[in-house]
Amino acid sequence: MSLLDLDAAELEQLAADVRARYDELKAKNLSLDLTRGKPSSEQLDLSDALLGLPGAGEDVDKFGADVRNYGNLGGIADIRELWAEVLGIDPATLLAGDSSSLNIMFDLISWSYAFGNNDSERPWKDEETVKWICPVPGYDRHFAITEHFGFEMVTVPMLDDGPDVDAIEQLVKDPSVKGMWSVPIFGNPTGISYSRRVIDRLAAMETAAPDFRIVWDNAYAVHTLSDEFPDNPNVIAIGEQAGHANRFWYLSSTSKITFAGAGVSFLASSKENLNWYSHIAGVRGIGPNKVNQLAHAKFFGDAEGVRTLMRKHAGILAPKFAAIQEILEDRLGAYGVATWTKPEGGYFISLDVIDGTAERVWELAKQAGITLTKAGASFPRGEDPRGRNLRLAPSLPPLEEVTEAMDGVATCVLLAAVEKLGA
Structure with missing residues (x-):
């Protein structure tokens, strides 16, 4: 199923529901940030022992x-x-x-x-x-x-x-x-x-x-x-x-x-x-x-020490990535308005929305207190020829903020999509 499969009445009903949900989102007065791939404080804490090294006399x-x-x-x-x-x-x-x-x-x-x-x-x-x-x-x-x-x-x-x-x-x-x-x-x-x-x-x-x-x-x-x-x-x-x-x-x-x-x-x-x-x-x-x-x-x-540390990082990051995958599939999977990558590592997820709507999704998110990396940033000079790509960076915020922000982003994707279709 996709939005294109809906008849006019179904599309209008969906648009009304999405706009109501967006109004609720803005009323929360959020201040959430998914812009850069920075380690969280919890991740940085894993290396605090560095601050005492190499040690006097060593x-x-x-x-x-x-x-x-x-x-x-x-x-x-x-x-x-x-x-x-x-x-x-x-x-x-x-x-x-x-x-x-x-x-x-x-x-x-x-x-x-x-x-x-x-x-x-x-x-x-x-x-x-x-x-x-x-x-x-x-x-x-x-x-x-x-x-x-x-x-x-x-x-x-x-x-x-x-x-x-x-x-x-x-x-x-x-x-x-x-x-x-x-x-x-x-x-x-x-x-x-x-x-x-x-x-x-x-x-x-x-x-x-x-x-x-x-x-x-x-x-x-x-x-x-x-x-x-x-x-x-x-x-x-x-x-x-x-x-x-x-x-x-x-x-x-x-x-x-x-x-x-x-x-x-x-x-x-x-x-x-x-x-x-x-x-x-x-x-x-x-x-x-x-x-x-x-x-x-x-x-x-030794090298195994590096791998041991990275498994600890994975334990912090993996739930955030999993939450994004679950929310995107639950909120957007049925409508055919977006595709996204499912990485097994790294710091980012690439989200493609309906052509020509990425800038609008970014604007809607910003108005709702959710800061995303600027639409098109993953292209030279910020010029995405299809106007569809957004980069998601879930590493820095706590898991509950990632979840709340991504639910809001999903609402923005749907709202931009129904607007594109004139609903």
Whole structure:
């Protein structure tokens, strides 16, 4: 059944019921927020023991170097080896930095723009046009970086097993296409993970630009909603085996594992890419916060310590995601006015409503005291060509607020739908 199956009288009755329910919603004077994928206080509390680490007299790394001093641009071996085991990669391919992998991503783009990367014929600022592939729906902060540098952002749709590789393989025949954004596991906002088929094709495809790069932002590699962890192929090795050793800039961090603003970030890539990055990073600074790196290494203990912590996160997050699924199915499933993703991990749910109504849903929710991420935010420049996508972020509020907010959002989706149909 869908709204289109209702006759005029049934549609008018439904519209009246939905408007009455919306009036009741506004009368509650709510103030609820589902905008950003932030950890809740309950999640942050899981890592409070970090605040007492590494501990007085325990401020040397595994080689006896004092972490309180300058140096060691690539980060201490203690955390690099531990995190390499978490990701299933060679620690020799991994650098440890400060708290934000997003900062590293900005550096990678800005340094390629200013100087060119190690495979560039010239700095990207000297190119007539720089184009960048953006799978959509995608991560708004990714798009903000390439928009900031004036790149032409070319969208490709996300399919059930990752981005449309057929479309990507055609786009990279253009030498002005210099790179691509990706969130390969439990993607933002869809929760979709790339299949091995997609990964292999991305690694093997020929590109007209010799300095083409894929930003492999593996932000949610261990962010399961269950006790099971996803497969995480080693794209550094896959790229090398495919003859494109320099293809991937692989990013990771502890930002939604320990403290979002005080974690450790990581860059993994080929030796050539890391040498290029380190050469410039060594001019920008003397070294990362190694005290914090050692604190994290001691806090986790080993890779299994990371997985144990993430199971605790899952215990907090999973009920919120389950509540959203239940409410959307109960309130909207019978009417055919929306579809949504059902992720097994990550921080988001992607909601598609009737074409052309996402902005109206956002407005109705705002008027009712429910703040959602702006409609279209998951597209470059906020421009959703079908006007249908909304990103839901349930992690920060308590479960009861998530439930109340989503019931309200469902009412807004229905009201926008009946308005669209003229009822």
